[in-house]
Amino acid sequence: MKSLCKLFAACSKQTFRTSTLYTNTKIRMYKMDRRLEFSSVIKEAEKVVGYPVSFLNLRVILNDEIANILSYTKKLIEMKHPLVQTLSNLVFQNEQKTFGLIVLLMSKVAGLSGNFRESEYDRGTDILHSQRVIAEVIEMIKTGHLMHTSLSNIDASTKNVLDINFGNKLALLYGDYLLAISSSELARLKNHQVQQIISSALRDLAESQFFGLRDPQNNPIPSKPLPEQKDVKIPNEFGVEPLKFEDVLGNMQAEWTLRNILCSGSLLAKCCQGSLILADHEFFVPKLAYIFGRNLALAWQASLEKVQIKEETFSLVSAPVMLHLQHDPSLYTEIEKGLSDQKKVNYDLIRKVVMSGPGLDKTDQLKKEFSDAALNVLNNFSDSGSKTVLINIIKAL
Template sequence: MAARARSGGTLPSSLGPCPPGDWSRRGFVYDSRNNLQMRGLVVLLISKAAGPSHTTENSLQKDMSSGIYSSQRSLAEITELIHTAFLVHRGIVNIGELKSSDGPLKDMQFGNKMAILSGDFLLANACTSLAHLQNTKVVEIMSSAIGELVQGIYYENSNLAKENGLTDDIGISTWKEQVFLSHSALLAKSCQAAMELAKHDAGIQKMAFKYGKHMSISHKLNVDIQPFVKESSNDSAAFSFNSAPVVLHQEFIGREAWLKQIKEAHGKGNLIDYTKLQDAIKAGKGVTSAIDLCRFHGNTALEALECFPPSEARSALENIVYAVTRFS
């Protein structure tokens, strides 16, 4: 079984040369401040970790560079295109909620049009590139991921309307289902599709899907937990009523008690004292339970990697899990 604790760690020294027209490796991974294109990087790493299948034809192996097929490199780009398209679409502003102080209405309307057109353009390019892979199974897998993303964003938008303090009475199981749709489905199915492109069997595809799903859920849990473990994050911008610690806290104390705590946190002008709410959640079991859940999903992702032979790429995938389950 894979180790459960490890410090440091590096990415593989090489993912192979980028073919003409691809992003440069340096820009693909790091821009001196932030890690970029995480989903595409994971697709490349899991492709390299799995390598070719035992049934791969010699003609396909000739198309391999540094342990990764060109079709898998294209899939990594497609994954990033889909993710970016939905990020752009998420930038659409609800005109009905705007105030005069927010700026000219025409500017907002123009911005919305640009967001819709730009997102649609990226998504169309991604679909065209998918067709060029000439693999109907991969097209089916990635199409279902796009459909689940749309469904996940619908849930997100319906929850945003309740950010004033009245949240849905959902349990952590429902929260995980919604997070899978909006955050995990794309990566999980991209990892599965990468295995399909290399002609790996259903068992390997299932493990790749499992890694992508549980690693991304673990990452989302880590993001949700940060406002409760960092002193500098005690503000309204960092606090979300639909984050995992809040959902778990509500589940533990009950709906009525949670609504009472929200009511008690309202101050002058009906403004919510988020620091007071955070303190109430920290005093309960929500944060510690979310940390435990994060590590559970991280360990499940590590277990999925055990089907791959030891390699630099597998170590990098493990290190990603260690990074998103660390709270020191």
């Protein structure tokens, strides 16, 4: 593991550098303070559930099949394949969303409703072994999806086409393997309702890759802002029906919200919901867990994107950019250049315009809206150490 960390550390320094302009002391200190605060909250959460989040991820990346893939890491680094950055993020998680831990905390907050044999749960934490399986499954699904999104589009004129294609095969096999294992683990729970709900979240993940406009490398591009921005609400979907896209594209806040529900919010929401179904709670309690998970995921994403806009590379569909387009649609002229080639986009210009506009403040407001909604859900549960930890996680965002 140490050698693997050193390898990715070297890769991160050489291949994915941040421009000097945006790595000044003030930004670095801000990030360091934020990570220390967040790390402290996560450590406290691990004590509460009796299950280190790092163990969830080690179960994913350190097994025989994945170790075989990682043996090709050196070659991937040399070809600068996108899979390298994904693997690096898995090893150096920092502020990556620890969804498995959230599922366990939500399970502990709600407790057990039915009568369970002592062999079915951990007496020290009152968390079912099946709920721990859900926590592992969500990490596997999330990681498998990240692997699949690491594929690089190529054609016959691409430089080193055979090497890039080799990296694509690894990313595809890696993702398929993890998704297959997660499906197998879900099947072993022998709960059809939970299996259906979480499978629908996997469908949402797939749909997120076909939502809205895309550049040639399948990176998302915002839709052209509509002349009149509407306040479109995305309803909760407690069942397995697909989310509706009507009146969303072109309405910047609604488009951002639906995209992130599809690619992360639905997964956390439905795994929290499924975990409480396993604990035999009445129908309305798993629904509360769904609402909590969805809002926490959206608040978390908005928080991450506010920081990432200051870095060298950032997403053109991040909250600061999307919310700025509500105020200044003229910026879309620069953004839509990415439809033909991402390299044509002047990211420095977009960053400068967004940071001098209302996008950052609106992102803060959006994060607060979703954070408050998640906190309101927790008010329905009794006070406990696990509830306090969840509150602290939300406040640390």
